[in-house]
Amino acid sequence: MARNVTSGAGGGPGSGTVAAVPERLLAEATRLFAERGYDRTSVQEIVEAAGVTKGALYHYFGSKDDLLHEIYGRVLRLQTERLDAIAARTTGVSERLAEAAADVVVTSIQNLDDTKIFFRSMHQLSPAKQKEVRAERRRYHETFRSLVEEGQRDGHFRPELRPDLVVDYFFGSVHHLGTWFHADGPLSAEAVAAEFSDLLLHSVRRP
Known part of the structure; x- marks a missing residue:
């Protein structure tokens, strides 16, 4: 499991430098995984790009799949x-669901390399880490689903809809962003978020 990489021990002089090591490792691992793929990137290439030793990597992360796990984990x-x-x-629940839908689109686009790398390489994590990630994602989806259920109880959303399918349908579109969105394209992250949010709200609202 990845060590705590948020700060240096004691927060004293030089702690900022200590904190920069895991940040550099994550940044270079993200770049290399995006360019070459997880399985075609070696630990040696990561540490050389980050300007640190293998010992530093193993001190903070323990293994290469700890890096992969943390790349997605920080976004989640x-x-x-x-x-x-x-x-x-x-x-109101409609306003909160709209905001939640827009937020996950914007944050996914802002971290598109991280999410693309993870969904492309998740199967290469250890079974224990895959299980951990699925549990973390399930918790997120359950909170999102609870907004749909609240809207149904309050009479704002269509009662015949299955909230779990609403969530699966919406997040299927979100997870697909990495296949077509480009930062230099005609749509901004905020514009895509507004469209996605509007489509979701129109699909769940009572006529």
């Missing part, structure tokens, strides 16, 4: 924190 943690905050608000 960000999205989970943001979704939890949105779901806890006292605004």
